[in-house]
Amino acid sequence: MQEIEKKYLEHGGEAGPLGAPTSDYDLNPDQLGFRRHYKNGSIYWHPATGARMVFGSIHRLWSNPHREEKGERDGWEQGPLGYPLTDERVTLDRVAAYSHFQRGSIYSHPVQGTWRLQGIVRELWANAGWERSKYGYPTSDTDLREDGLTHFGLFQHGVIEWFPHTPYQAVQAKYAAFGGESVLGKVKSAFRLCPDGVGYFQCFEHGCIYWHPSAGTNMISSFLLRKKTGDVNLESPFLGYPIQDEMDTPGQTGRFCAFLHEHTFIYWKKGSEKAFEVHGDIGKQYAALGWEQSPLGFPISDEIDSDRPEFKRLNRFEGGTIYWKNGETQVFRK
Numbered sequence: 001m002q003e004i005e006k007k008y009l010e011h012g013g014e015a016g017p018l019g020a021p022t023s024d025y026d027l028n029p030d031q032l033g034f035r036r037h038y039k040n041g042s043i044y045w046h047p048a049t050g051a052r053m054v055f056g057s058i059h060r061l062w063s064n065p066h067r068e069e070k071g072e073r074d075g076w077e078q079g080p081l082g083y084p085l086t087d088e089r090v091t092l093d094r095v096a097a098y099s100h101f102q103r104g105s106i107y108s109h110p111v112q113g114t115w116r117l118q119g120i121v122r123e124l125w126a127n128a129g130w131e132r133s134k135y136g137y138p139t140s141d142t143d144l145r146e147d148g149l150t151h152f153g154l155f156q157h158g159v160i161e162w163f164p165h166t167p168y169q170a171v172q173a174k175y176a177a178f179g180g181e182s183v184l185g186k187v188k189s190a191f192r193l194c195p196d197g198v199g200y201f202q203c204f205e206h207g208c209i210y211w212h213p214s215a216g217t218n219m220i221s222s223f224l225l226r227k228k229t230g231d232v233n234l235e236s237p238f239l240g241y242p243i244q245d246e247m248d249t250p251g252q253t254g255r256f257c258a259f260l261h262e263h264t265f266i267y268w269k270k271g272s273e274k275a276f277e278v279h280g281d282i283g284k285q286y287a288a289l290g291w292e293q294s295p296l297g298f299p300i301s302d303e304i305d306s307d308r309p310e311f312k313r314l315n316r317f318e319g320g321t322i323y324w325k326n327g328e329t330q331v332f333r334k
Contacts, residue, residue, distance in 0.1 A: 001025045001034045004043045007051040008036075011087075017041065017055050028077060031305070035077075044076075044083055048280075049102070052084035057114040058099050058106045065116060080104065080118060080197065091131055103196045109137045112156060116141045119197030120213075121153040121160045135160065148192060164193075167200040167211040174209050174217045175202075184209075184219070199241055207246075215241040215260045224255055227268045227275035239264055239277065249292055256292075263287055269298040277302050282315045282322045285329040295319045295333060 004025060014020045019039030026035050033046035041055025042063075054062055061067070062084075063075045077083045082102030090097055096109040104118035115138040117125065122142060131137045136156030145152060145161075149168075152161040168191055178184050185205025194201055199212035207221040220242050240260025249256055254269040263283030268275035269292075276299040278286050292298045297318030306314045311323035311330070320333035 001036070001045055001051075003045050003051040004034060004036050007043050007053055007087075008038075011053060018043070018053065030077070033077060033083060046077070046083045049083045049085055052099075053087045054084050054099055055088060056097070057108045058088055058097065061106055061108075061114050061116060062099075062101070080195070081106070081116065093131070096131065096137060103198075104142075107131070107138055112137045112139050115139070117153065118142050119151055119193075120162045120164075121151050123198075123213075124160050124162065125153065125155070134158070142197070144193065151197075164200055167217075170211050170217040171200065171202050171209045174219060175204065178207075178219060194241075210241050212241040212260065215243045218242040218257075219245045220257050221246050221255075224257060224266060224268055224275055227272070228266060228277070239266075239279065254292065254298060265291075267292060267299050272298075276300065276315075278315055279303065280324070281327055281329050282313070282324050285322050285331065286315070286317075289331070296322070296331070 008016075008018065011017065018041045021036060021038050023037040028035055033044060035042055035044045041053065041059040043051055043053050045051040062079070062081060065075055065079045065081065074080070081104045085100045085102060088097050088099050096107060098105055098107045104116060104122055106114060106116055108114040117138055119142060125133065125135060128135060135158050138153060138155055140154035142151065142153040144150060150161060150163045152159060171191060175184060184207050187202070188205055189203040191200060191202040194210070199210055199215070201208055201210045205222070207219050208225070209217060209219045211217045218241070224246055242257050243260050244258050246255060246257040248254070254267060256265055256267045258265050261279060263286070264277070264279035265283060266275050266277050278299050280303070282303060286294075286296065289296060299315055299317050301316040303313050303315050306312050306323055308323065311325045313324040315322050320331060323330045323332065
């Protein structure tokens with residue numbers, strides 16, 4: 001991977017903080033990103049984040065977020081933080097270091113320790129001024145109280161704590177607006193925090209309602225989720241959260257739902273066995289053409305690896321295919 005090698009050489013190569021390579025360039029489990037490990041850290045590349053370097057104590061916590069003595073579980077880019085968004089940086093007071101990730105940050109202080117910050121507590125701390133705020137540096141990971149709902153984090157000069165009154169009330173109001181039990185059915189799961197540590201959701205017999213501070217409160221039906229074969233992670237880096245209630249397409253030829261990340265949709269056509277997702281640059285091109293009302297029609301595949309060597313990814317549609325490579329798309333119609 002040229003991007004990984006370029007990053008490595010920019011930071012001194014073998015004489016830099018990473019040291020000598022200890023692995024080849026490997027494809028990540030998501031089949032999108034690549035990585036290479038070194039003596040003191042790693043460089044990870046993803047098309048949405050670029051090549052980023054992680055090393056030292058931040059690297060150790062990112063790879064082992066649950067601080068387990070034996071092995072690593074749910075770590076690296078598959079862990080709670082996702083891919084790195086920045087290289088390791090030094091704080092303004094030149095005392096500590098930090099890295100930002102897709103779903104949080106890690107701060108490492110020589111006295112206070114190395115801690116993972118996510119969700120609303122991280123947001124409140126950031127809004128207060130990060131480590132320069134009245135709270136100072138973190139002294140614990142952000143976590144939940146025993147009630148499973150109250151977020152908290154310990155800091156040098158205090159505690160940040162937050163209970164989701166607003167999300168809870170919003171989900172209950174949406175449930176009532178949809179007709180409550182008569183439409184969505186009985187409660188299937190308790191109101192709880194999403195895996196990304198930011199949003200909340202509650203599932204009912206016939207659908208789930210999600211709340212997110214940017215996306216709002218929206219419903220997606222179990223019907224559409226089942227049509228998507230159950231492999232949709234609604235907090236994944238590609239889909240994000242629903243930004244509208246699921247609804248009929250114009251002309252009631254199918255159903256669709258739009259998601260937090262720009263140009264990201266799930267579409268289902270009446271009579272079809274499955275629903276499919278469209279996102280990113282391909283989703284942008286699909287939207288510019290007129291979505292399912294364009295000559296392309298409904299999607300008939302998720303985004304997959306390209307069958308043509310000059311491109312990297314593709315989405316198939318009823319009336320053609322959109323191909324993608326390095327931010328550029330090309331449409332081939334049947």
